Amino acid sequence: MTVTTSSEPSIVRMQKLNKHFGSLHVLNDIDLEITPGEVVVIIGASGSGKSTLIRCINGLEEFQSGTLTVDGNTLKPDGKSSKALQTIRTEVGMVFQQFNLFPHLSVIDNITLAPMKVRGWSRSDAVATAKRLLDRVGIADQADKYPSQLSGGQQQRVALARALAMEPRLMLFDEPTSALDPEMIGEVLDAMRELAKEGMTMVIVTHEMGFAREVADRIIFIHKGEIAEQGTPEEFFSAPKNDHTRSFLARVLKH
Amino acid sequence: MDFDFQFDWSAAFASIPYLLPGIPWTLLISFGGLAFGFFIGIFFGLLRISPIRWLRWLAVCYIEIFRGTPILVQVLFIFYGLPQLLGSPINALVAGIAAIAVNSGAYISEIVRGGVQSIERGQREASLSLGLSRVQAFRYVIWPQAFRRMIPPLGNQGIISIKDTSLFSVIGVGELVRQGQIYIATTFTALEVYFMVALMYLAITWTLSILLRQLERRGIAGQ
């Protein structure tokens, strides 16, 4: 069922991962392997644990038991591995629902900050990379503006360029289009589609089912903190096996 | 209507040369104290939101003590009380600056805490997700934004501290009120002189307000 194509080692390997918020058991024995170049879309009802799952991958959330290895760096439970965490975060990019651009910095400075401070690039190298990325996401002319002067779709494309500037090995997306006006969703999905074509490994939480069906190599359905079902888009959308999957799809595909 | 006491403008103007020497003292005490208070405030404000519990507790103690006692008592304690402990007298100017520093420091701690906590969690998460360390995230992302939000309340605190220095006439430091009192002791023109003293405070605080408003306008321009 899983798209296991190569002998290449997994870029993400989660084994028996458990996450609690106090007494709330949010992730329950999650096993997940992602191979380089794979595009994985995670779907599920609100509160099922989608965000928590991908936020564990770059250590924005700690977990209580299990193991997690990202690009060869192993994170231990309860956040006791700061060195590995730092490495993982430089190699894993993330795009958030609310963009989270730095409002006090211009677009170009938003993008160059991390490459300069974390990777130690010179300003001219970082600016050159930033301009190339802005061009790629179609907003080369907005470099000197501030985030508040941009539309939501433009802001999210800046956020994508900002993450890509670190030359990540893996990109995480947490509902990247959910805060956008409908007419701006397309431009962000287009940029993500491009990225997928270029072979970026991507883990995407989204409610855009059409997009999921089109770009995903694998779809994972989360129900109450467990992986209830996973498979290729064809398998998943045309012949869902799990009852929860069926009722979820019936609900979201209705409109 | 008939007043049995006339406001004598010539007496008011005559007092100006005697009051003016008080202004540098008022400014020195308030801005000297505020400069130290700013660093004290950053220090305890950050302790106040530290993940380590006893550090937070330390900051709470400091803030509660210096916000919860009158600044007049604080300056009397420093000027008359501490020398008994140290065995040597404390200069009145130093005592005044120290009182403003510890007092404004307590309020500024809360301003710093509020400013930093007002920055959305997503800013820190985005910084960390880019590989910035916690210190870098604070320095390049959180603090610059928090500081902009802190400017208006800091200005407010500055104005309060400037006015607080008027209480320090009790320790004999030659600030504005003290100069006025000395002058009135020989001329008995309290109405005119205190009126002029008030005007001079207004001139100082108004100037500060205008400067701050300009700073705010420029500070917000980048958001």
Ligand SMILES: Nc1ncnc2c1ncn2[C@@H]1O[C@H](COP(=O)(O)OP(=O)(O)OP(=O)(O)O)[C@@H](O)[C@H]1O
């Ligand atoms: N910081 C937190 N503290 C306590 N509980 C939390 C926290 N974050 C999330 N939760 C809870 O954990 C569960 C999973 O949350 P999560 O955000 O992962 O869901 P989600 O699948 O992303 O939902 P949505 O589609 O609404 O974004 C929810 O019940 C949520 O209330």
Ligand SMILES: [Mg+2]
């Ligand atoms: Mg979510």
